[in-house]
Amino acid sequence: MANKKGRRRFGSTRELPSGRHQASYLGPDAQRRYAPHTFATKRDAEQWLSVIEADMLRGDWLDPLLSKVTLNAYGTRWIAERRLGVRTREEHARAFRLHIAPYLGGKLLGEISTETVRTWRATLLEEGRSEIRAAKAYKLLRSIMYTAVDDGKIKRNPCRIKGADQEHSPERPTASITQVFALADLVPVRFRALILAAGFSGLRWGELIALRRSDVQLPEKRRPTAEEIAAGADRRVLIDDEPVLLRVPRRLAQLSSGQLVAGPTKSAAGVRTVALPASVTPDLRRHLARFVKAGPEALVFTGEKGAALKRGNWRKSVKWTVVLKSAGLPEGFHFHDLRHTGNMLAAASGATTRELMHRMGHASVRAALIYQHATSERDREIANALDKRITSSRSPGVSDPEDGAAGVLVPVS
Known part of the structure; x- marks a missing residue:
């Protein structure tokens, strides 16, 4: 927009010796900002200034000086300042160092486009990173760039690749109830309860090894009822048949050190x-x-000397690969798969989505639905129960409906 003297009300342009045109304007702080590139014609430069002026009037203007920070500097600070658990912070720092910084770290935030992100992700996969690792790196970059949007450093998050955040993990094995008890019988006796607690509670390793005596609520033993005594129970022996409650207020995270x-x-x-x-x-x-x-x-689960358990040392002490084979479990079965087992058994027992979310310690329904969809045991139980109702509703001597009219039971003469 030009005034009567031919001078622009907002910004200015000038022709360079090369014949191209440069555009610039004064920001709210009276500092001059220049267009990130030159223009073939003066009209193109003026149109760019008109867009900037419109952004300012709408309140959508972003200071280009703010985006002149490298992803390396911004991402490192993001990881350090973000509210994260120590283990998660360590994992983020490692993923950023290995999979993001070498490719994008030297770029300014404002230079990272969706095309740049797409090329980076494709490079990760071409160089042999797994789909899971690439997805984790992509989600980390996306989170960093969302904060950059909130900080006014960029206008739009460039991480907009459909499906790039999906982790297609192979289905993990689970143990049967018999195998859980077999595993508990095979490990040293001081770890028997650890195996049973993992297999039937769905707690994570870090949550289990952090349990203290005050977190375990044992039930009161009870005397047998008259009916139980009549059925043969010893009236002198207290019965221990109520659940143990495990309170989970904390966890122990093991760092790479x-x-x-x-x-x-x-x-x-x-x-x-x-x-x-x-x-x-x-x-x-x-x-x-x-x-x-x-x-x-006092810690509930400890080693022989009373120290907190460390995953690698514990695996060696119980001869994990040996006991797995003896229990009939595959060699690649992890301790964490006992958590999957507990969640699967809870789903098969008819736990609702909300109940599964509680036992698993998840705020999202996504993981709970996975277990509900994955188990067919409960579905078979429903089918068996339905079959019993069908059988009981059919009187002896009744033929199949297909022998007569559809949906009508025809007595056999």
């Missing part, structure tokens, strides 16, 4: 109380009496 760091659960939903089946209550009771020190703060 091997150091264990206590901290909060992965999310607010992770703070929960989970009930163990009454069948394993006697095992937990014996474990507390034999292997756990006195005092409410």
Whole structure:
């Protein structure tokens, strides 16, 4: 927009010795900003200034000087300042260092386009990164760039590649109830309760090894009822058939250095109380009496010398690969697969989505739905129950409906 003297009201242009045109304007702080590139004609330069002026009037203007920070500097600071667990912070720093910084770290935030991100992701896959690793790196970059949008450094998040955030993990194996008990029988006796708790509670390794005596609520033993005595129960023996409650207020995270760091659960939903089946209550009771020190703060699961468990050392001490084979489990079965087992068994037992979310410590329904969809055991139970109703509703001597009119039971003469 030009005034009567031919001078622009907003910004200015000038012709360079090359014949191309440069555009610039004064920002709200009276500092001059230049267009990121030159223009073939004066009209093109003026149109660019008109767009900038319109952005200012709408309140959509972003200071281009703010975007002149490298992704390396911004991403490193983002990871350091973000509210994260120590293990998650370490994982983010590693992913950024290995998979993002070498390719995009030297670029200014304002230079990273959707095309740039697409090329970077394709390069990761071409160089042999797995789909899962590429997806994790992409999600980290997307989170960093969303914050850059909030900080006014860029106008739009360039991470807009459909499907790039999807992690297609191979389905993990689960154990049967028989295999969980077999595994518990094969490990050293001080770890029997750990296996049972993992297999039937769905707790994570870090949550289990952080449990303290005060987090375990044992039920009161009860005297047998008259009906149980009549059925043969010994009136002198107390019955231990109520669930143990495990309170999960914290977890222990193991860093790459091997150091264990206590901290909060992965999310607010992770703070929960989970009930163990009454069948394993006697095992937990014996474990507390034999292997756990006195005092409410004593760790429930420890090594031979009373120290907190570390995953790698524990696997060696129990001869994990050997006991897996003896229990009939595949060689690649991980301790974390016991968590999957517990969640699968809960789903098969008829737990609702909300109940699964509670036991798993998830705020999102996504993971709970995976277990509900993955289990066919419960579906078979429903089919069997339906079959019983069908059988009981059909009187003897009734033929199949297909022998007569559709949907009509025809008596056999």
